[in-house]
Amino acid sequence: MSRCEDYLEVGVQYGFTLASVDVKNKTGVDPNLMFNPKLAPGVKLHRTTSDGFFSELPQEIQYDLIFGRAPYFEQTARDFLNALKHLRPGASL
Numbered sequence: 242m243s244r245c246e247d248y249l250e251v252g253v254q255y256g257f258t259l260a261s262v263d264v265k266n267k268t269g270v271d272p273n274l275m276f277n278p279k280l281a282p283g284v285k286l287h288r289t290t291s292d293g294f295f296s297e298l299p300q301e302i303q304y305d306l307i308f309g310r311a312p313y314f315e316q317t318a319r320d321f322l323n324a325l326k327h328l329r330p331g332a333s334l
């Protein structure tokens with residue numbers, strides 16, 4: 242994989258994985274964040290659902306790595322299809 246600079250995590254909960262990922266730019270999405278966003282300086286956090294996030298995400302925004310685990314199949318399928326539109330060439334999903 243080429244250099245990873247932009248990471249998106251769908252469903253961050255307590256932010257454990259988000260905090261452990263060593264990537265320059267990190268974005269987290271969760272309608273039910275379980276930690277204080279002020280404790281994650283430099284990280285962009287969106288308190289919304291993945292559907293809401295992707296519906297407003299400008300087309301040109303791309304990520305090198307997208308991680309998420311939706312609670313049920315239909316949501317996972319939607320997240321997967323939405324994520325495909327925002328993967329930089331050579332990215333991982």
Ligand SMILES: C[S@@+](CC[C@H](N)C(=O)[O-])C[C@H]1O[C@@H](n2cnc3c(N)ncnc32)[C@H](O)[C@@H]1O
Nearest residue numbers: 251252253254256257258270271272273290291
């Ligand atoms: C298993 S936890 C995530 C754990 C986290 N990725 C980690 O590795 O520490 C699942 C999270 O997904 C969030 N979630 C559920 N449905 C969601 C959706 N449609 N969009 C974004 N986040 C969602 C929940 O609020 C919950 O915090």
